[in-house]
Amino acid sequence: MKLKKLSLNNFGRFRGEVLKLEDGINVIYGENESGKSTVHTFIRSMLFGMKRGRGRAAGNDVYSRYEPWENASWYQGRMEFTSGGKEFRLTRSFAKGAGEDELVCLTDGEILSLEDGDLSVLLGGISENVYENTVSVGQLKARTGDALAQELRNYMANYQGSNDGSLNVEAALTSLKKKRKELEQEAELQRKAGEEEKSRMYSRLSYLEQDCREAKERLERTMTERKREMFGNEVSPREVRKQQERFLTRRKYGIACAVVAVFLAVLSVMQFFGVSSLFTRLGLGISVLALIFIIYQMFRYTREEDEEIIEPEQQKIRKLNWNVEYLEKETRQKEIQCQNLREEYEEFCASLTIPAEQQENIAAVTLAMETIEKISRQQQSRVGIRLRQSISEILSELTDGKYRQVSMDDDLKIGIHSENYYVPLEKTSRGTMEQVYFALRMAVMEILCSEEEMPVLLDETFAMYDEYRLERALTWLANKKRQVVIFTCQKREEQTLDRLGIPYHKVDLSVDL
Incomplete structure (x- = not known):
């Protein structure tokens, strides 16, 4: 690539100035504040554009430093150069909203696209960092960044x-690191979610096991109470029932004996007194029947009283039996629930690992990075x-x-x-x-x-060189047969080139361009 013409239409202190450059060595001479650094910055801005700073930095960025002194909305420049044997013209409008940039091949009239990277191709794909640290050397910036x-x-x-x-290996490694980080974060999220679910399942299992233990304890207490009610004093329920039946039989027998005794007594009295009249016998018979009826009523009342004594005990035992059956059923259900949840918990814990596919993906990315x-x-x-x-x-x-x-x-x-x-x-x-x-x-x-062979731009690069070092540097540059642009405020470079017989093209910023 060789620079042919720089048109600073409205850039910094320049307005409408045109600088022509030649092959080989070009010396752009000018006293301090004549615009040498402005031209240097113009070339870089044309090649790579101009980025605005943000916030406070915007007040002292390149855009602000070289904003035109007059008519700032027309912040523009044009550059003509050759690349690959063809001539091109690049036009840029730096002011926001001032129009689109344009790249035209003057050789065949083709309009190229900056957005699609056509200019980058013409520059050989070099970045602005490479440009600033190699071919473009600013004031007091001989050291690389x-x-x-x-x-x-x-x-x-x-x-x-x-x-x-x-x-771009750095970009590839950065992309792979990002991918691995995403995979590891995904695996970590799954692990945390699994741990949380494990904790929830463990809490449910612990609660259910406690509930099951309490149900068993209630069942044991109820069975103990039933045993105490039914088998108190170590007597079996059948024996208790027999004792109750014998008691009731003795009571019935006593009542029957009393009736017979009364009847026999009446007969004895009648015989002793010789009662024989029909009326008397009839009255006596009625009296006996009445006595029998009274005794029968007493017997029935006694039976009902006995039933009232026995029935509450039987109801209590029946209730205890029902409670035992209910608690046994409840306990079995809770034991089944515990067993099912315990098996589910154990299976979940066994599966609580990073999926094999995910592990393989992480390992593959790591291997790619290492390779x-x-x-x-x-x-x-x-x-x-x-x-x-x-x-x-x-x-x-x-x-x-x-x-x-x-x-x-x-x-x-x-x-x-x-x-x-x-x-x-x-x-x-x-x-x-x-x-x-x-x-x-x-x-x-x-x-x-x-x-792509780029022009070398040197802005006051040799200010610290003595005469011998300057001669060696200019000789080396001349032997490389490439375009060189030297920005200087001194006559030393010209004098040395003249003394060495090295041809050069001079642009004097001190005179009216």
Whole structure:
């Protein structure tokens, strides 16, 4: 990709300015406050859009800092560039509701879609993080950010030896972790629900067993009471009944004897006194009959009295027998209920485990994560070797062979090696440190931006370089034969390029564009 023309229609301090760029090295010169950083930000905003901050952050975000000084509703720019041998024109309207962005292929007139990712394809699929940490170096930002380390680790994991970094391992692992977490949460919810149901069943079983014990106790008390009523004093019910019958028989016999005795007495009196008249005999007979009737009534009354004595006892015993039958039936029912619930509880407890299918799903996701991480480590090792070699080669050229090898950990912390010793980066001079980070950016750029060669943007990147370091850096850039845009407020870069005989194109922001 090469930038051809930047049209800052209304962006920051610029209104209607057009900047033309060429192949090779471009030097955009301007004094402080002339708009160099504005142009740098314009290029990034055209390529990746401009996101608004939220809340208080919105007051000092990129959108607010570069909002046009006049006619803010017309916040717009245009860029022409080449990619894949074709020319394109990109138009963006940054103000909300100001219109749709447009991407047109000037070579064949085709209208492309930003929403469908056509611009991303032209950029080789690089992210804004990669852009800011490799090809685009802002003021005092030679050091790479943490985002670059993450992007690089992700690329290392994705890399398959054919520059294919399109798969996002971090995203894949994040997705798998999320899936496993969902499965584990689902299993945990089922486990908790099962434990709650187990607790409810146990409570019901305990209550029913207690109720069953109480029913048995009531049955035992009732049976004991019945036994006491029926078998008091260790006498059997049949014996009690016989005693009652003998008592009643003796009473009846006594009454009968009394009647016979009275009758015989009357006969004896009549014979003794020689009563023989019919009238007297008739009266005496009536008297005897009356006496017999009286005795009969006494007998009937006695029998009813006996029945009144016996019947309550019999009713009490009958009631106790009924209670015993009822309690026996109730106890049997409760025992059956207890047994059924106990079996149900035991079966439920035996089944209270994570379903086999769910366990298999969790195990499968875990295995996939472990496999990806294993392959990722292997690929990181291979790409890491390539990256260290590339950094070492670039640094060796920048330092004219003084530092020929670097070491680097997963967080991109670097140490450098000379012929005789190893030096942690933090113990080197500021100039050397800037060279190392520049070499890192360029090496990562060659890896992450290999699909589409992007222009290198350097905003006051060489401010801390001495003349020798500047010469080495500009020579290396010129030898790469790629488009370079240097933003500077000094004449050093121009003078050095002139001295080295390196051709370049100059854009002077100090003059009227």
